[in-house]
Amino acid sequence: MMTPEKEKEKEKEQDQVVVDAGMKRYRNGEIWEFEDDLGVSDGDNGVLLGLDGGTTSTVCICMPMIPFSHSQLHSLPTLARAVAGCSNHNSVGVCVVFQCPYWVGNYGEDKRHQLEIAARETIEQVMADALSKCGSKRSSVRAVCLAVSGVNHPTDQQRILNWLRDIFPSHVRLYVLNDAVAALSSGTIGKLHGCVLISGTGSIAYGFTEDGKEARAAGAGPVLGDWGSAYGIAAKALTAVVRAYDGRGPSTMLASSILQKLGLSSAEEIIGWTYADPSWARIAALVPVVVICAEAGDEVANNILLESVQELASSVKAVVNRLGLSDGKSGFPLVMVGGVLTAHRGSWDIGKEVINCITKQFPGVIPIRPKVEPAVGAAWLAWNFFMKECHHKAEN
Amino acid sequence: MMTPEKEKEKEKEQDQVVVDAGMKRYRNGEIWEFEDDLGVSDGDNGVLLGLDGGTTSTVCICMPMIPFSHSQLHSLPTLARAVAGCSNHNSVGVCVVFQCPYWVGNYGEDKRHQLEIAARETIEQVMADALSKCGSKRSSVRAVCLAVSGVNHPTDQQRILNWLRDIFPSHVRLYVLNDAVAALSSGTIGKLHGCVLISGTGSIAYGFTEDGKEARAAGAGPVLGDWGSAYGIAAKALTAVVRAYDGRGPSTMLASSILQKLGLSSAEEIIGWTYADPSWARIAALVPVVVICAEAGDEVANNILLESVQELASSVKAVVNRLGLSDGKSGFPLVMVGGVLTAHRGSWDIGKEVINCITKQFPGVIPIRPKVEPAVGAAWLAWNFFMKECHHKAEN
Incomplete structure (x- = not known):
């Protein structure tokens, strides 16, 4: 038998579930607890998140969603920057997040699974840190562009998108790309044209034509x-x-x-x-x-x-x-x-x-040689993709 | 307080420990259980064991310890042959037995430890199988030559010797070598002179001069x-x-x-x-x-x-x-x-x-191109080393 007190508690829990729909709270909500102390959204244009998840560190940049022209994109200010992981080879490599083990190391399956869980938490934490630093919450986010090493197939993208979808409200636009694309954007101020060459622990070349064709070479571990x-x-x-x-x-x-x-x-x-x-x-x-x-x-x-x-x-x-x-x-x-x-x-x-x-x-x-880091390139891409979608909607 | 029955049981256990001194029984003695059904040693010259522990399989050869001349060594008959593991890449690689991980795969530490335990058991089981097949027990063994891939340093050798020492009675002569040495012996009928070239999953060249100098190249994974x-x-x-x-x-x-x-x-x-x-x-x-x-x-x-x-x-x-x-x-x-x-x-x-x-x-x-397998080369080396020790003793 359920006591009236317990029933009330249960109702409260159910309410909470409704409030949190599409806003999954990991680690008992610890990561997103800061949101409870923020007031309601201030009615501005909201913010963008750009993330660069490499093998040794993950950077998240928060920028305002100002709808000015593309040529002014480079003057978009950075509201906050958060980093997780460090240039330490023992740290969690982000490219294992979605079972893309190369460039982190040839670990066994159990270890890889542990790394995956840790890496997902790292990405979620770094996004929360960036938003918290500029006093924004997830409901203010307009778009997120997550660039991760090891994302090669549409299936990789979809898996990561599904995971991100659980963290943000349904109105937030989500984009998942190979980290090379954010690196290209960091040099071309958000334009996907030309070629990027990355050589860190691993190396890859990735290019786009102006009409959207793309190709890559190397990067095979x-x-x-x-x-x-x-x-x-x-x-x-x-x-x-x-x-x-x-x-x-x-x-x-x-x-x-x-x-x-x-x-x-x-x-x-x-x-x-x-x-x-x-x-x-x-x-x-x-x-x-x-x-x-x-x-x-x-x-x-x-x-x-x-x-x-x-x-x-x-x-x-x-x-x-x-x-x-x-x-x-x-x-x-x-x-x-x-x-x-x-x-x-x-x-x-x-x-x-x-x-x-x-x-x-x-x-x-x-x-x-880009003057900004790839995470800024990712934020610029988020701006570009979001604006394109808006124009597309306005036209139809 | 200990009852008289319990005291008797304890005495019996202690007796058992004395009987088994230097004859450690793994897996509750299961591996060596066959020895209980054999009679006392028949007073012959005893037997030799030659083992070749590669990355994919382990072979053990049992030969009689007949003290005839070196030139007749190739006609020493094989009393028994036992194999563990198979040419299956999922099988346990023996070269991890003693923390020499290369050529098995780049596994994490936990997995490597599991492989090490499994590989030790594999080697012990294959020796027991060979002895069991020819109706011999450990007390009849005169010498064991274990050739294992990945043995490069005297410290590797000593670690394996210590482990083998626990399995056999103290009179048994034990030799531990890099598997390349047994492969050389398989082509030179037990003589350590010349060069061997192995190319399987890994590759190595290993050579000896007649006066005992040795050198190797490659084999670095x-x-x-x-x-x-x-x-x-x-x-x-x-x-x-x-x-x-x-x-x-x-x-x-x-x-x-x-x-x-x-x-x-x-x-x-x-x-x-x-x-x-x-x-x-x-x-x-x-x-x-x-x-x-x-x-x-x-x-x-x-x-x-x-x-x-x-x-x-x-x-x-x-x-x-x-x-x-x-x-x-x-x-x-x-x-x-x-x-x-x-x-x-x-x-x-x-x-x-x-x-x-x-x-x-x-x-x-x-x-x-040897007509016999490296495990036979290992048995020939066991014969050679044992005879040299006997001559050395006889001279002093």
């Missing part, structure tokens, strides 16, 4: 020959040390430099170190050592970097050729993103060499 | 450039399909052949297939497809095989040079083992090409 990535460069360097040690390859400064960096005493120990942890970012972190050795004149290190330049340039050329982005002279934007292409201190600049290599075949290439 | 292995060949083939698909590489027959073999409908699906399971043997199993394409005239497949030949030959050359095994013309045995070198049906014979390549630099090379 470490087993499938991603030699232009930081992982690829570092794996080749470790291999060179083993080969020098066992007599198959020339001696190289990489041996002493890498052993010192890893605190190992012999090249034999590199084998154990390599397989002790399945994280790819941990191996990728050795790239600065390779660059230092190449700058000091080590031929083996130099050749590894030259090969990575060829690999990266060939990815871009493949995309440009497939899309017909340029007849050679005609211009197209090439957005360059990721530590391998942008971080350089000495004489060896991988990004510059890649541009030189592409320029030979496509003199019209317009290299762009 | 898939991350560290083991391109001469079945895994290396197959990973390059998968990469070639992805590159052909995204426009970075030439089109190749490998695409349709591999997609058909894997039951996939598009090259894009290869990425998901590759990372769905961290087992390396699963990828390595694609080598026959590469050979068929090369034989059908596909240039990409042909180049992949030519590169693997160069890799394998360079491993052998590195070992021969480091050990000074040959001045060029002087002869040395080269034992060839593993599916990549021995399995061929059509016109492409990787093993033959490797020999051709080595012969150019070392015309004195004497290629040997």
